[in-house]
Structure formats: C-alpha cells, structure tokens
Amino acid sequence: MKKILPILIALVVALAAATDIFLYDLNNKNLGKIFAQQVANNNIAAASSIKTITPVPPVALAIAEPIANALSRVTKKPFGIYVMPGFSPVNPERFTGYHTGVDFETTPTEQKADIPVYAICPGKILIKEWASGYGGVVNVSCTLSGQAVTVTYGHLRLASILKKVGETLAQGEEIGVLGTGFSKETDGERRHLHLGIHKGKNAVINGYVATEVQLAQWINVLDYLKPVK
C-alpha cells in the first residue's frame, strides 16, 4: 500500500493538470477568435470556389440566327451549289455559278407578314443599297473565329432598314424585314433570305462566282449555326 500511494497521488496530480489544461482552453478567450477566424477562412474558400463556377447556357450558338427557325429553311440552295438556267432547285433559274451564300426560304403562309432578319454577328454597315439580283441588300463587317469577314444579307425591303451605312449593328439586332416576293423589293425573286459571308474586310456582295477557287473566299454560315462546343 505504501508503494501504491505515491503512484495514486501522481495519477491524481496528472489528471488534475490535464483537467486544468482542458478547462483553461475552454475558458480561453482566444478560442472564440480562433473559431471566428476559421469561419472567415472557410467563407473565403467558399467564395473563391464560387468564382470559379462558370454558368453554361443550355444551347449557345456561335452566331445569332439570321431568321427565326433558320436551319429548317435551308431547302433549296445550300452553300456552294452550282446552278444555271435549267439546272437548279429553283425554276426558272436566272443565275449561273457557284452559290456563295445560303438561301433561307419562307413558307406559303409567310408571304405577307413581316419576316425580320437579324445580324448574325456585331459589326458596321458597309453597304445598304438596291442591287440587281437582290433588291435590297446590306453588307456588314464582323469577325468570325478571329477572322475579318463581311456578311451580305440579300432580298430585304430596303425601306425597312433604319440604320445607315457607317452605323453598327449588335449581334441579334434586327436589320430589317424580307422584301415582298416577286416584287422590286427582291428584284423579282421569291421571298427568301440570301446570306453570304466573304473572307476579308472588303465588302463583296456577289451571289455567285464562276470558279471553285473564287468560292474558297466564301464561308458557309451553317458552319457557325450550331452549338458551341
């Protein structure tokens, strides 16, 4: 028993010391500060992790649609098709050559109501005029995939285009409406939108070219009318 007593005393002292330390920490005023700092640190971490979250739109197109339901309207003349009188999806055909643009058709019920045409990308109006083969036509500069291009919108009602040459159009902004079919507004063409994209900064509005080498200077708008990956 005499040998066990010092051991018991030592145990009690050790326990008391341990308890003291525990109680000391619980009563330590700094503990509250440390806890607050940890909460703040967690908040900073949470905030910085929120910053890295990028919202992803469900379907994003590289460009704006030039006309409502654009893809469903490409039924006659796609990009690059070679046509000539008697050899064309359109009858009668008055043109000869490789089609530099894409034609977006209208339905029989769309022949009277206004059909808006929108800028596929932002840029400055370079040409706004009445031209043979088009009726009303607009040419707008813009940049696609880092490349300077000019975009031709053909067969528009010239009087509906409110902006002037030199003014800018935002992406998706309404340029005007389609001209009335088989009238001077479309230079006698059926009601549809011709959209051509030419490489470079110069305004070029040709609807057809004679050679494939010339056609290589043009871009198919359908390459951009699809979801961004």
Ligand SMILES: [Zn+2]
């Ligand atoms: Zn066309």
